[in-house]
Amino acid sequence: MKIFRLLCGIGLLAVLASNVWTMSRWSESRGVYDDVCYLRQAHLFQKHGLGGIDTNIIFDDDDYLKNKLKAIGYAEWNVVARIPCHTFIPAADKYVMQYPPGTGFALALFREGFQVIPLYLLANATILAFALLALFRARDQASLALAAIFGFAALYLMINPSKASYSVPPTMMVCAAAGFLTARYFVEGLQRKLLLIALVGLLIGLSVNFRLPNLLLAAGYCFYLAGAFLLARSRETFLQGASFGIAFLIGMAPTLIANAINAGSPFSTTYGGVDVAPPELNAGVLLSYLVDVQFTLLAISAAWTAWLWRFDQGRCRQIALLVAVNLAVNLIFFMTHPIFTPYYIIPIEMISLWTLLFATLDLRGERAADRAAFPQPASA
The missing domain is CATH 1.10.10 (Arc Repressor Mutant, subunit A)
Known part of the structure; x- marks a missing residue:
């Protein structure tokens, strides 16, 4: 296990080095x-x-x-x-x-004329950090293989898909952090839950400042926290929901301020044209998503969510429900949007997959600990 973990870590560093070499030749004047x-x-x-x-x-x-x-x-x-x-x-x-x-x-934050490459380098380093974190949280060979494959795929996504827009790299950093904290929220005690869910709310709020549709990344959390309060009617669930909501608003405050200054109201949009057109079902848009490589990640997210749901543990089903609602809301929005752009669905894919990864590693880690504490008797 230790040698394989070390080899995987070296492999991830090699992918990062390859990314750095590729990005070092990028130009900030590519005509976009x-x-x-x-x-x-x-x-x-x-x-x-x-x-x-x-x-x-x-x-x-x-x-x-x-x-x-x-x-x-x-x-x-x-x-x-x-x-x-x-x-x-x-x-x-x-x-x-x-x-x-x-x-x-x-x-x-970076020197004019040399801004894009440093931003992407920072994003790559952040994704590598979370990939290594997943690698070292794996407690069995299957978990280690899963973390390694996920890490390689996540770093690959930092080159081609994320290059489509400068808004993607910071969004992917936030999604990785939010996914990790979401998984931790479901395994921590009541005292730390409040802090963790507030941090998740703050991160998702911050993501809105990079891409306005990231607002929809909060949908699953709002549904889950509202449902938890309605079922329990407890002080703890109320505080968790309030903490998420307040932190979310604080995180997206720069966008609200920008809207007030530029559009005349915090709740007025600076977008126009096709971006504010009413939703519609367009066969061309649907087909574009179905044949795009990003659809593979969506399918993996959905299948992984269903796999997590099958466990009877309440925590697994709660995570699966949160992710499923988030996926559904975001997919409905983007697939009824009049235009198709592949990188639009990267944020919901990333926050879902990072959450599922760390939740799965926690689940398998608990099972490995149980097997170590209560070993099965050898068969005769």
Whole structure:
């Protein structure tokens, strides 16, 4: 076990090294509109401090955005109404960036001109840390193999799928942490449950600042905590639900503030066009999800959830119920969204799979401990 664990750890480090080598050759000017806009938001934070949360187009007085658009060959770089990723807000008579402020703030932590690679390096290192944590929590050969396969797959996802948007790497870091803490929440005593569920709420709230649809990652938790309170009607379940809700709101406060500044109200959206179109069942969108490689991860999540549900232990079924509701709500939303983009479903896949992984490792660890404490008598 120790040698195999060591070899798996070395293998994960080798994958990380390969990722680092690949990312070291990336360019921050790859001609993608979203990239330009995220970098513009980072520029605003570096130029104005926290005041950079105001993304009014008039603050492009140093022509940062225009120069970026010209550099990628955007023909209408000087037409305000045609600038990508910006929405006209009639009530305020201004054009503002549609994205929440988290991704731009994360990029602003690094030196201008060298922001994307460090962000992805940090995300890779974080995913490696959780993969190693899973590896060293495995207590039998099957668990060790599961943790190793999961770790290799998670690190692979940090190159191709996450490259689709700068909002994905920070989201994946948050999802890994939230998945681990969710699994721990179901095995800890009452005193630590309150802290753990508050941390999960804070993390999911923070994820909203990277991608607005990450708001839906809270659905399963809200359903589970509300159900637990209605069934128990206890002070403990009320405090857990309240702690999650308050921490969640604190985590997403930057987005609420950004909405108030840019759209006129905390609950008004800066998005427009097809992003705010009503849900509809579109055969083309459904087919796109079904044939995309991300659907494999969704299928694994669903099958794994069903496998966990079959155990009679209340904790296993509670985790399975939480994950199942989260999967259902998110899938319904994205599969009725008018447009298809593969990376949209990465967050729900990641938070579900990390939760299931650590829950399974805890379950198998308990069983291994029971077998060690009460060994079966040898057969004659």
